[in-house]
Ligand code: CP
């Protein structure tokens with residue numbers, strides 16, 4: 027099987043879902059599905075033979091690190107894991123100088139960091155594609171894996187109803203952007219004070235006009251899950267918020283995805299979580315391990331979605 031890569035992707039960054047059109051998002055899914063088949067059949071697909079990806083991690087990671095590192099390997103390339111203690115950036119070298127230097131060695135950079143602006147700055151100065159592996163504001167690669175999973179389970183995305191239960195965080199932001207692009211309705215249920223950022227919501231709503239996706243933010247998790255095809259949740263305290271975890275838990279007690287809440291959705295609802303999960307907090311064991319859960323399919327699909335993104339951008 028010959029995987030065709032549209033040259034219009036070449037050299038671009040992948041920082042936010044909203045940087046890509048609806049057609050482009052589906053084109054990425056199409057490549058991801060082809061690569062998944064090749065991978066499962068163990069057919070070599072060295073689309074990035076001899077190419078290198080630098081992976082900057084300022085926060086911990088299991089899925090993102092392993093899926094990018096194995097992903098570039100399966101594509102015939104090589105990945106370098108770069109922690110803050112490996113890079114001079116950890117000692118104050120500027121992002122600009124790091125970008126200009128790394129662009130001389132590598133064919134692409136994946137970065138996970140705190141401040142979203144740092145990723146934008148890195149991409150501005152780098153002459154090679156920069157891929158966002160999570161910031162405090164967004165987690166677009168995760169949502170690509172999630173939407174690919176929903177597509178596989180539901181056969182389509184337009185018109186699906188997704189209930190996002192919990193913190194209006196980076197996951198929630200990217201999910202709103204993803205919903206807007208693919209025509210999936212997203213109802214966020216969160217406690218007052220923990221809503222997604224207004225600027226992201228209003229821009230996503232504007233973009234949703236093209237696909238008909240309805241994006242809303244409410245308080246009541248029960249109202250959110252009514253008729254839901256997908257229930258999505260994430261940790262209540264994200265990386266970097268560990269000191270607020272105990273305080274936050276008080277606000278989120280009503281927002282646990284448990285069997286009772288799942289039973290209030292459609293009978294064929296799929297339950298999603300980006301992982302890592304705090305079992306017994308935002309999601310119960312019973313749901314994580316239950317028949318509606320697709321959380322490990324999402325984890326696997328990170329690999330295939332990101333391989334597609336790398337192959338397209340770094341071709
Ligand atoms: N979902 C996700 O990004 O997981 P990691 O933090 O393990 O990379």
Ligand code: NVA
Pocket residue numbers: 160165195196197260261263264265300301302
């Ligand atoms: N919201 C979580 C997502 C982890 C993949 C965090 O930022 O820690």
